[in-house]
Amino acid sequence: MTIRDVARVAGVSYQTVSRVINGHASVADATRRRVEDAIDSLGFRPNRAARELAGKAARSLTVLTSDTSLYGAASTLRGIEEAARTACFAVAVTVLDRHAVPDRDELRTRLARPGEPVVVIAFDAPGVHALRLLPADTPVVAAIERPSDGEAVSTRSQAWLDDRIAAARATRHLLGLGHRTVHYLALPSSTAQVAQRTLGWLDGLRAAGAPEPPEVEGGWTPRTGYLAARELVANPSVTAVLCGNDDVAAGVMRAAREAGRHIPGDLSVAGFDDVPLAAFLAPALTTVRLDFEGLGRTCFGLLHRLLDPSAPAPDPCDEPALVVRESTGPRRGTSG
Amino acid sequence: MTIRDVARVAGVSYQTVSRVINGHASVADATRRRVEDAIDSLGFRPNRAARELAGKAARSLTVLTSDTSLYGAASTLRGIEEAARTACFAVAVTVLDRHAVPDRDELRTRLARPGEPVVVIAFDAPGVHALRLLPADTPVVAAIERPSDGEAVSTRSQAWLDDRIAAARATRHLLGLGHRTVHYLALPSSTAQVAQRTLGWLDGLRAAGAPEPPEVEGGWTPRTGYLAARELVANPSVTAVLCGNDDVAAGVMRAAREAGRHIPGDLSVAGFDDVPLAAFLAPALTTVRLDFEGLGRTCFGLLHRLLDPSAPAPDPCDEPALVVRESTGPRRGTSG
DNA sequence: AGCAGGTGAGTGACCGGTCACATGCGCTCC
């Protein structure tokens, strides 16, 4: 089933069929109609590989992401896919192993061709690592935690959510409720540098002249939050905990409950992301909503412009928005 | 950068390069090494489009899924991707609009070529619809809620989790705790037929001779569960609610709390899926764990065998497993 | 009438691989 078959049925040359398919001008209306009928009746679909090989722009991209079961990555992927779909780009996905260093050769095999455009969701270490391993001739946009400063990576296009402001807002909210300070249960860092959220948290503390407790290193899942928090919640001087994401916050809340600490009476807990379940936890979780889908759309938009400078500029993402619910409240703790 | 360039550098013909790339036998070791060196030094990567066009099996597939922010779909996708990756298949993703009927032509455009293999995650109506619209020459495997009986769809390969047994188990568990009956807050049905989970629930009720309250039609999100449950929880004779998924269950629990009904004292709530947060809700949610990743792996395996009968048979999925936590308990309600 | 210019359609080469087949060489074996 090729354009030649269609051409035969329509009684024209294969080139004319190609013209019709690509909406080229200078095809007589009658001819065009005849070709379209032939296409319909044969159920013809052009072969992407052939078209691509012959030099037509590929209109496809590959997303490199780690664990899509995490809300942030999954939502970003959705944003990318949605934007790509409206621009008629095909989206391929490769999931990176969360615990393994990505392999350069394997990574390259996943790319359809030299020059295949890539979006890397690089919120964690494997993603950042993969970003570095990509061949230099690859157009790539990275969704990252923070803009790099002067790293080699900075030659690449990047997009990010303003984690620093997000963390600062949450911290300010908690301090505004009267807490002496805010403890921070961080996500594993994606780079050797200090994470933006950590900086934002410190911004908030410093602006209020609050003490700066050491950051607690955690994981991505509720379980890691739960484990890391058991120590924290046993300390009565801890009255406000900011968590790296909502899942972790749920784990912290459970640890608090088990330690007999009431939320928000004895302990305020806040998260990041605003996952769909956040409003339905008990108590409903105060969190910072992050526009991951917008980030995904932005990433695609940047990539699109990289390939075709006449493509429209992507819409900006929503600013991080604090969503105050029930899990944070005035300090009423047992001690200071 | 083509095999011809590599050939020139290695001092062999392009065909020999092709042989080396494809691990063909009958290439002298010395030659092979020379070619490999040339490939490495040039950073050569074969062009997938060219290879595919020239008749090599494509080793790619497209996943059609609706909203990947739902745990079931996201996990199934992950399973597919993982299995595909180990078999060196590229995975393209197209997300279907949850609220729109998929368009036949648009769907076909998303397929790379006639004959592109497809996995449809058809848990909901758009997925089931998309399945029907796929061209007949497309190898397709569907992850569905239930095996079709005698429908046109049945000519396709299918995989499913045993929702009926899952629902029956949860229902039996609740009845075993002394509840007169179990109310069921269902997911939107994907077909016109009675859902498997509904049947399993009825199985459980009938085996115990329990009354059969009408099924309540709900949605997929916590919010829909919350809204649908407000009426249900106001009725004191309702002491056990089985929910279509964990998100919905979280919504129901919130509605119950607001109605002053204690869980599990006044009301037992159970869900489906066992999302990562389920164990960290308050109270921790009793649910039926469903092996979505296994389902995804199975789907890929079936598709692989469809394309290549000598491919290994996929491992079976885990059986649905009831995970009893805190949200279900003995009936102790105010009335009967 | 003669010619420039535009329109609709066709021809051949090519993209980067693969396949089927041809070839050259060294070996065994009668």
Add this chain to the structure above:
DNA sequence: GGAGCGCATGTGACCGGTCACTCACCTGCT
């Protein structure tokens, strides 16, 4: 020592499209 064979390698055609070019024909102008 030549036939027969297997191994290593090279040659030409082809996959299904696109591009650059050519060509036939019609129109309108001088």
